[in-house]
Amino acid sequence: MNATLTGPTLAVLLIVAPLVLAIAAFLAPRFAGRFGFVNAALMPAAAAGLLAAVAESPLSYALGDWGAPLGIRLYADSLSGILLLATAVILACVTVHARGYFARSAIRSSFWPLVLFLHAALNGIFLSADVFNLYVALELLSLAAVALVALGNEAAAVAAAFRYLLASLVASLSYLLGVSLLYHGYGTLDLALLAEPGRHGAFPWAALALMTAGLAIKGALFPVHFWLPRAHAEAPAPVSALLSALVVKAPLYVLLRLWIGPFADVPQAVGELLGLLGCAAILWGSVQALRQERLKLLVAYSTVAQIGYLFLFFPLARATAVLDAVALFVLAHALAKAAMFLAAGNILACLGHDRIKELDRVAGRLPVSLAAFGVAGACLMGMPPSGNFVAKWLLVAAAFESGEWGWSLVVIAGSLLSAGYVFRVVGHAFTPEQAREGGAAISASMSVTPFLLALLALLLGLIAAPLVELVDSPLPGAATVVGR
Amino acid sequence: MSWPELMPLLVLASSFVPGLIIFALPEDSHVLRSTLNIGGATVKLLLVAWMIWKAGAGVHYEFRTELLPGLDFVLRSDELALFFVGLSALLWLVTTIYAVGYLEDSPHRSRFFGFFSICVTATVGAALAGNLLTFLIFYELLTLSTYPLVVHRETDEARRAGRVYLAYTLSGGALATLGTLWLYYVTGTLDFATGGFVAPFVPAHTGTLAGIFAVLVAGIGVKAALVPLHGWLPRAMIAPAPVSALLHAVAVVKVGAFGLVRLVFDVYGVGVTSSQGLAQGLAVVAAITILYGSLRALAQSNLKRLLAYSTVSQLSFIALGAALGSPVAATGGIVHLVHQGLMKVTLFFAAGNLAVTLGIHEIRDLRGVGRRMPWTMAAFTLCAFGMIGVPPLAGFVTKWTIGVGALDGDMGWAVWILVASSVLNALYFLPILYSAWFATPLSVWPEERSFPRAETSLVLLLPTLFTAGAALIVGLFASAPYSPLEWTQLIVGKYFRP
Amino acid sequence: MSAPLLYALVGVALFCMALHWVIACADPLRRILAVNVMSSGVFLVLVALARRVPGPSPDPVPHAMVITGIVVAVSATALAIVLASRMRSGAAGR
C-alpha cells in the first residue's frame, strides 16, 4: 500500500464514514443497527490501515488543498493512529454488546445514530490538527455523549445528562475563549504553527488557563469531576462504557497535544499543579469508589481515579517515557473500563439492579461477566502483564528519572486502593448463592464482549514494547512533535 | 521459535492450558476434569524431569521476549530454578491427586481446580523467572490466583481471610514492584546473574541499594511470611487442606522464600549482602520470625492454625540459611525449600485426612486418634519429628547444615536459634503426638465417615504416605547422588565460587 | 483604548457575568440562557480580536469561527432545552 495515497483517504474515511452512517441510521431507523455493524466492521480495518500508514512518518493532509492557516488540516501520527484503532475496536465490541443490550428496548433506534456521531467526533478529535477544529469536534462529541446519556430516560439520567451538557458547554466556551486569545496572538490555529518557537500570543497565560481549565472540566479532573459519576452511572451500560473508555479521554488528548505543542514551555509549576490534582483524583476517586453501594457508581468513581494517572503526565512531561506511559495508560484503561461497564451492565440487566451487596445472586449465573469484571479489575490494579502494569511501570520510571519519586508512591497507593474496590465487588462473588432463578437472560455475545475486552487489556502488556516504539518513533522530542 | 525456547513455555502451559479448560467444564464432568488435572501435572513433571536431565548435560532452556524497551520477559532453567520447579512439579502432582480426593463432592470444583492450576503455573513461572520483572509478574499472578482458593469455602471467615490475604500480598506486591523499579532505575538491568548484578553500583549508591534491599525484602517477605508480615498466613488456614498444602508447602510461601534466595544470590550477590550488612539484617529478621512463629504456635488450639504458625517459623530457615553468608548455610537454607515442603505438605494432608474422616479440627479432639488412623498419624508423627529436627528426617538435615554453616559464616548465634526452635517445636508437637498415640480416645469422633478399604480414602492416604516417605528419604539419604542436598550443594557451589 | 480592545473587554465582561449566572442560577432555563450569553461574549471577543493587525480588512478566520460557533451553540441550546423540558415533564409527571 502506498501510504501517501491511502493515508489521507483512510483519514477522511474515518471521519466521514461514521458521519454518513449516522445520518443514514437517523433516516432509516429500522436499519440503524445494521449501519452500526457496518461501522463496527469497517472502522477497525480503516484505523489499522491508517496506523500502518503513519507508523513510519506522520501524515498531514489538507482537506481540499486548503493549507494552513486557513484550511482544515488532518493530521495523524502513531499516537493518534493507536487511539483511533483503540476507539474502533472498543466501539466494535460495544456495538456487539449493545445489540443484545438494547434488543428489546425502544431506544435502540436513537442509540445507533448517536453512537455513530460519537465515533465521528472522536475520530475527528484524534485527526484534527488545529485548535478550533478540536473545539468543534469536542462539541459534537459532547452533544452526542449527552444525548446518549439521556437515553437512560429516567429522571436521574436526564438530570445527569443536563448537568453534563451544561458543564461541557461552559468548559467548551472557556476553551474557545482561550482559542480566541491564542489566535489573536499567533494568527493561526494550527497546532504545528502554534508550536513554532519565537511566536508569542497575547495573554498566553490567560489562554493556557482558560483552555486548561476547560479541558480539565471536560476531562473530569478532581475537583471538577462533579458531572462524571452520575452521567456515567445513569447512562445505559454500553454508553457508560463508551463514555468512560473513550469520551473522557478526548479532552485529555487535546490537552496532551497542547502540552507537547504550544504549551511545551509553560512553567513547571503548572504541570506540578495538574499532577497534584491528578494525585488527589487518584486518591479521592478511589476512596469514593470504595464507599459506593452501587456497582456502576463504583466503576464511575474508578474512572475519576484513573483519570488522575493521566494527569501525572504534566509534571513529568520532560521525562523520556512519560508519553508512552500515558498513551498506554489511555489504551489500557479504555479497554479495562469498557469491560467493567459492560460487565456491570450485564449484571444490572440480569438482576434489575446493581447493588453490590446482592451480587452473590449473579455469581453462579454470570460467571463470564464476573470473570471479565475481575480480569479488568486486575488490570486496573496494575497487575502484570496488563497494559496498566506497563503503563504504571513507565510512569514510575519517569518519576524516578525526573528525580520526583514522590509521584511513584501515589501510583502505588492508587493501585492498592483500586484493589480495594475491585475486590469489594469480586469478593461478593464468593458468597453462597441465595437464589438462582429470576432475572433476565444474558446472551452469549453480551457475556463474551466484556471478557474479550478485559482479555485485551490484560494482554496489552505483552505487546507494550512495539506499541511504545510506535509512540516513540514520531515523537522524538517535545516541542517539534507535531509535524508539518 | 526454536525448541529450547519453547520448553519453558511448555512447562507453563502444561498447567495453564488445563486450568483454562477446566474453568469451562461443567461441575459434574468429574472424569475429564481429573484427567486434565492429573494429566497436566504428569506432563509437567515429565517436562521438568527432562529439563533437569538436560541440565545435567549443561543444557539450559531460555525463553526471552521484549516486554518493555530494554526489559525482557525471561524464563530460564538454571539450576536453582530447576530445583524449585522440580519441587513444585512433584508436589503439585501429589497435591492434585489429594485435592481430587478431598474435594470430591464440594461445590465449585471447576472454579477451584482452574485456579489451582493457574496458581501452580504462577509458581512455576516465578521459579523459572530469569529476571526480577518476570518474577514479579508471576508473583502477582500467584496472589490473584490463590485468592479464590483461600475464599473457596465462601464462609464469612473465609472471605475475611481472603481480604486479609489480599491486603497483605497486594501491598507486598506493590512494595516489590516499587523496589524492582527503583533497582532498575539505579542499575539499568534486572536480569538475574550468578553473584548478583548490583556490585558495581555499590560504591556510588550504598544507601540507596540498602534501601532498595529493605523494600524488596519487605515486599517479597510478605509471601515468605516474615514477621511482622505474616499475619495472613494463619488466617488463610481456613481454606481447604489442599489449598493449605499449596499455600504452605508448594506455592505461595515458597515463592516468597525463593524470591528472597534469588534476591540474595542473583540480584545482590552474597558478597554485597554480607559486606553491606544486609544479610545480617535479613538473618536477624528471619531469626525473630523463627522464634515468634514457634511461640505463637505454642498457644494454638486449632490444629491447622498451629501448623500455620509452624510454617511461619519453619519457612524462615530458608531466609536464615541464605543470609548467613556461608556456602554450607546457604545449602541448608535452599534445601529447606524441599524439606519444609515435603514435611509441611504431609502435615497438612494429615490434618486434612483427620478433618475429612473424623471431623477433627481442634487439637483436643485428637485424643487417641493414632489407633483409629494409624497410617495418617504415623505420617504426621514422622514429619512432626522432622520439624523438630530429629534425625534422620529432612528437618534435621536442614538444621544441621545451617548450624554448621552458621559457624562457618561467623554467625554462631544462629545455632541457638536452631536449638531454641527445636525445643519450641518439640513443645508444641510432642503433646499432640502423645495425645494421638497414648491418650484414650473419646467415645465418638466429631463427625465420622467410614471408608471401606482403609482408615480413610486411599486417594487421601497415599499422597500423605508418599510425601512422608519422601521426607524421610531425603533426610536419610541426604548425601546420596541426586538427593536434594547434593543438588543444592551443586547450586550453591556456583554462587560461592571465588 | 482602541475599539477592538473595548469590544473584547465587553465580551470578556459578558462572559464573566454570564458565568456568574450559570453558577448562581438554579433554574435550568436561566442557566441555558446564561450559557448562551456566555457564548455571545466569546463570539464578541473573537470578532473583536479579528483585527489583529492595523489595516482595512480584518482577518476572516475568526468570523468563520464565530459562525461555526453559533451553529454549535444553537444545536447545544436545542438539546439543552429538550433535556430541560424532559426534566420538567418528568418532575410534573411524578
Next chain:
Amino acid sequence: MVLAMLRNAMLLLVPLWPGLLALTSLALHGRRLGGLLAVAGTAPALLVALNAGAYREETYPWLLFGTRLGLDRADAVFLSFAAIVWILASVYALGTIRRESGRERFFGLFLLTMSGNLGALVAQDMPSFYAFYALMSFAAFGIIVHELTREARHAAKIYIVLVVIGEAALAAGMIIAAGATGSSDFLAVRAGLEAVPLRHFVIALAFVGFGIKAGVLVLHVWLPLAHPVAPAAASAVLSGTIIVTGLVGWLRILPVGEWALPGWGAACIGLGLAAAFYGAIVGMDQRRPKVVLAYSSISQMGIMTAGVGMLLMEPALAPALRVAIAFFALHHGLAKCSLFLGAGLANSVVHARARRWLVTGLALPSLALAGAPFTSGMVVKSAIVAAEAQLPPPWASALFYLLPLTSVATALLMARFLVLVRGLPAGTRPRASAGPWLAWCASLALVLLLPLWLAPTVGYAWAPPTFVDSAWPLGLALAVALVAIGLWRRAGRPALPEIPAGDLLLPVERLMLRAQRALAATAASVRPLGERVKRAGAAGRRRAWALIEVSGSAEALLDRWRTALLLALVLGAVLALLAR
C-alpha cells in the same frame, strides 16, 4: 568383594533390622509375634559383636551426611552386652506384656528403641550417632509410659522434658563441634576440638546432653521415676544399656586419650563420686525395690562417670581404662538386667519358697554389683583401681580411699533391695509363663559366668590380695548395717524421714514449672502484643472507614453545581497565576 559388601551391609543391619521389625510389628496390629520379633531384632548385633574384629569400620557415603559405622574394642564390649540385655529383656517381655495394654505399640517402640540403642553403639560419626540416640530417646518414651498410669505418665513427662533438653544440648554441641572442626566424624572432632575456641562450650553441652541419659547428678531425676513404672523388661534395658549409651556418647565426643582436660576430669570425678554415694544413700531410704535399683544405677553410673573423669585427666590411661569402663558397663548392665527381671518376677511369685529362691537368685547380681569376691564386680573394679594409681597426686589417693567406700555403699543398698523384695506382698499377677523365668535364669547364669570370661580379657590375675580388697567393703557394710539396725532398734524404731523417689525432682520440678510459666508468660505477652496490634489495626480500619464515610459528605459538596464551578474558577485562576 562379596564378603566386603556383606560386612558392609551387616553393620548397617545392626540398627536397620530391628527398625524394620518394628515397622512389621506395628503393621501386625496386636498379633503375638511382636515379642518374637523383638528377640530376633538383636541377631545382627550379636553376629557383629561376636566377630567384632571384622567390623572395624564401614562407610556409607550416601547415608545422612556420610555415615561411618564401626567398632573398636570398647564398642564391641558395649554392643555385645547390649545385645544380650536386649535378648533377655525381649524374651522376658514376650511373656509379660499383655495384649490389652497395646502390645503392638509396646513392641514396635521397644524395637525402635533397640534400633536406636544398637545403632548408637556402632555409629562413629555425629549425625548418625545423634540420629540413633534420638530414635532411642524418643522411642523409649513409649516403653516407659506403657502402663499409662498416672505415675507412668508423670515419669514419662519428666523423661521427655529431659530428653528434649538433652537433645537440644547435644544438637548445639555437635553442630558447634562440626562447624568448628569442619568434620562430623567423631575421630576428627576428638582430635580437632583442642584448637577450637568454643571447646569448653562443646564439652559442657555434650556433658549435659549425654549426662541426662547417664544419670549424672541433678539430671538423674527421671531414673527413679521411670524405672518403677515401666514394665520390668523396659526397666532392664533402660538401666542395662540405655543409660550406658550416655557414657558411650561421652567416650565418643570427649577427647579421651587425645589431650588432657584436667578441670573437666576433676569435675567428672567429683560429680561421679558424689553420685555414687548420693545414689546409694538416697536409694537406701526408698520403699520400692525397683526405685532402689534405679538409685543403684545412678550410683553405678557415678563410678563410670568418675572413670571418664580419670580418662579426661590423664589421657595416657586411655587404652586400658576405656576398655575397663566398657567392661564395668557390661558388668553393671548384666547385673542390673538380672536384678530388674528378678524384681519384675516378684509380682508373679506366690509361694514363700519360690520367694526365697527368687531372693537368693537376686543376691547373686547384688553381690556382683557390690564387687564381692569372685564376681564380675571384683574383676572390673580391680581394673579401675589399677588405673587410678596413675592419676596426679590428690586424686590417686582420694580415689584409693573412696572407691572401696562406694562398694560399701552399694553393698548396703543392695542389701536394702533384697530386704524389700523379701518383704513384698504375695504376688497378685497370674503366674508368669516360662519365658520370663527362663530369661531371668539365663541372666543369672551370665552374671555367674561373666568373671570367668572377664578376668583374662582385662588381664586380671586371680590373686588373693584382690579377694581381700574386694571382701572388706562387704564386711564393713555388714558391720555398718548391723550397727545401724541396732541403733535404730535402740531408738525405738523411729520412722525414718522419707525421701520421695526422684529426690531432687521436687525443686527441679518447681524450677521447671517456673520455666514453663515463664514460657507461657512469654507466649502470653506475645499474644497481647499481637492482640494489641490487631486491635489497633481494627481501630485503624474503623477510623479509616469513618473517614471514608466523612469523605462522602465532602463529595456531596463537590457534587454541587455551584461548588464545582467555583472550584473550576479557582482552578483557572491558579493556573493563570502559575502560568504567568
